[in-house]
């Protein structure tokens with residue numbers, strides 16, 4: 001019955017498949033969502049396109065001007081994501097920054113933001129460097145071998161988030177088998193049908209979350225992280241330890257709360273942020289590093305140029321300091337181009353808080369309609385990024401970057417609800433790349449799959465069956 005929603009409102013739409021709508025291939029595990037986004041984006045030349053996910057109408061926004069309105073100018077009318085929030089079923093997911101709604105989100109975002117200032121990044125930098133050295137040690141043990149880079153970068157990401165956010169030495173790179181590594185891998189693992197179904201239902205079919213009582217992340221893993229989090233807080237209080245990390249910040253906020261505070265932390269709300277940092281920061285950061293190394297292995301000339309920059313700046317400072325890493329312009333260009341070609345989250349999501357009229361067309365959107373910004377479509381549009389399949393860091397050089405049309409490059413989203421961990425994710429990725437590329441050359445091996453195949457079931461752009469590259473010490 002709902003499948004005539006867009007037609008009856010005069011909105012250009014993609015014809016849905018009975019019952020399942022327009023995400024049939026994704027649900028069947030035949031296509032990654034990133035490719036679906038690109039197909040929908042390319043099949044219409046209109047500012048927006050109507051689609052259905054099951055019975056639910058979604059509006060895919062193609063025009064960068066409209067993207068700006070939704071993410072920034074009229075943010076208050078699109079403040080929330082359209083994700084399931086069922087506190088009784090999943091209190092942890094409901095209280096994460098990612099899922100929180102309206103004023104609760106505003107209060108929480110304001111409270112958490114101080115963790116991610118440049119000043120805080122600088123304070124965390126020595127901890128990040130320790131993880132960089134561990135990465136070199138890890139590679140040294142495998143010198144000349146084909147390394148499973150996905151596994152290596154996951155270990156690095158868990159180590160760095162555990163250390164910088166929670167003051168926990170996870171030792172994933174140092175030790176073959178680490179409990180926290182197993183737990184965080186399971187957290188968003190989509191190998192089982194139930195996990196895939198749960199995560200997709202949170203975004204696209206919230207009714208199933210209520211019916212089947214589904215949780216956003218794996219429950220045993222989140223319970224484990226909550227336990228570590230609570231133990232660490234108690235330990236800190238007992239021993240009066242100060243580390244300026246997330247745990248300290250949350251703890252201070254809780255201590256300073258007054259009766260009149262509109263948002264009060266309890267144990268669940270505090271622990272939810274810990275789980276969110278792992279679920280939002282771990283796969284994203286580790287995939288970003290992996291894809292850079294992969295592209296560098298396929299483009300040795302770019303790898304050589306980047307290594308020269310890293311070595312020159314290292315020699316200038318005599319060390320990898322915070323300032324040294326930030327001076328590496330070519331590293332920044334290479335990372336930016338990688339995130340263009342591999343937008344880890346292929347789409348952004350919002351919902352309309354009220355009825356909203358698009359001035360450009362006069363069309364009035366109903367309240368509570370899901371909005372999709374097809375990041376993968378924008379990043380591969382030849383009008384904005386000529387020859388989009390070519391890996392070309394020059395797009396982000398000082399001479400060229402001003403040519404990028406605003407709101408066509410969105411690896412971290414935009415507006416007040418953009419990625420809060422952007423600074424952290426970028427710095428952590430740069431530390432991993434500077435440390436490993438200074439001492440090692442990464443080469444394509446016979447087993448390296450070119451082009452990469454993506455895991456259809458994954459929400460992030462995750463490649464299938466790992467990523468093998470040969471690592472050779474210089």
Ligand code: HEM
Pocket residue numbers: 097098099109276277278280281282284285288344345348349410411412413414415416417418419420421422424425426429
């Ligand atoms: C390369 C690494 C990363 C990428 C590409 C990335 C990308 C994104 C994107 C696209 C969004 C949605 C933004 C929007 O809707 O406008 C997001 C949200 C978010 N990210 Fe990241 N992310 C990365 C790393 C991290 C890290 C390291 C953390 C935490 C330590 C983190 C925490 C979050 C949170 C909490 C949100 C929800 C923000 C809110 O709703 O207020 N991310 N991220």
